[in-house]
Amino acid sequence: VNLLELALYFALLSLLSVGGLPSVMPEMQRYVVELKGWLTPADFMQAFAVGQAAPGPNVLITSLIGWKVAGLPGAFVALGAMCLPAAVLAWWVADLWDRFKDSPWRRAVQRAIAPVVIGMILSGGVVLATPGAPDWRLWLIAGLAAGGMLVTKLNPLWLLTAGGVLGALLL
Amino acid sequence: MTDPMSEAAPVAGPQRVGGAVWRCECVGGFVWVLALFMVYNDLSSYETLREIVIGVGAAGAGLFIGTAIKLARPLAKKPAALVIIAACFLFVAVARYSLVIVLPVGIAIALFAALRDWL
Numbered sequence A: 001v002n003l004l005e006l007a008l009y010f011a012l013l014s015l016l017s018v019g020g021l022p023s024v025m026p027e028m029q030r031y032v033v034e035l036k037g038w039l040t041p042a043d044f045m046q047a048f049a050v051g052q053a054a055p056g057p058n059v060l061i062t063s064l065i066g067w068k069v070a071g072l073p074g075a076f077v078a079l080g081a082m083c084l085p086a087a088v089l090a091w092w093v094a095d096l097w098d099r100f101k102d103s104p105w106r107r108a109v110q111r112a113i114a115p116v117v118i119g120m121i122l123s124g125g126v127v128l129a130t131p132g133a134p135d136w137r138l139w140l141i142a143g144l145a146a147g148g149m150l151v152t153k154l155n156p157l158w159l160l161t162a163g164g165v166l167g168a169l170l171l
Numbered sequence B: 001m002t003d004p005m006s007e008a009a010p011v012a013g014p015q016r017v018g019g020a021v022w023r024c025e026c027v028g029g030f031v032w033v034l035a036l037f038m039v040y041n042d043l044s045s046y047e048t049l050r051e052i053v054i055g056v057g058a059a060g061a062g063l064f065i066g067t068a069i070k071l072a073r074p075l076a077k078k079p080a081a082l083v084i085i086a087a088c089f090l091f092v093a094v095a096r097y098s099l100v101i102v103l104p105v106g107i108a109i110a111l112f113a114a115l116r117d118w119l
Helices: A001-015 A022-033 A041-053 A059-100 A104-128 A137-150 A156-170 B016-042 B049-077 B077-096 B098-114
Strands: none
Touching: A001 A022, A001 A059, A001 B098, A022 A041, A022 A059, A022 A104, A022 B077, A022 B098, A041 A059, A041 A156, A041 B016, A041 B049, A059 B016, A104 A137, A104 B049, A104 B098, A137 A156, A137 B016, A156 B049, B016 B049, B016 B098, B049 B077, B077 B098
């Protein structure tokens, strides 16, 4: 795999990641698994799980994908390409955003982005819980984790641990 | 603003402190996640370990779903917002359209709705 292709793709994803990494997970899965076949659906899910289990930002999953695709250079290239464009854009936009804090356009943009981001994050969850053919056991684990998050104040790490235990018992 | 979770923190927050914390978090996390994945690659032939990791992945997916539901609660009484959420979900998760198409179109439609006070 061409490192340039990896860099360009993750740089594009970085600029699309309105609402954070969860909102681009469906696109990442579509491209890496379905279009390019760089990873199998199970590999992608396992990379996601290891990325979730590690401390640090969620964006670290990109380094695992880069590593699977092109070794250690791929890990650095993918992570750098995912971080740099968004950081530069944030640096550039932060001042501009402050300057227009009383503008009705800014309020409209904020209101407009919310439902789009929610739709993307929801899609990310469903796509990740369906790595290949639909599997009721994965949906059950995902549903219980979602329910646990909504009705309890448990630390998400406990929910991930419970998911691991259920995985061992059900899968 | 685009932001894959925290790489914008050093520029969006207090630069010196946010930057240092973020660098530690990211470099430490990067080393840790690669080490964990290396160990996992060596041990992934163990069926039980694979099942545990897949279970963790499914729970992580559930956390995304829970986050989306939590974020959607304040919008529950706004039909236009629910339509936009549902449309984004259908195009991205079901029809598997690219985000490159869905995101700009979705934001344009949502902006139109927001300017008319539907959101």
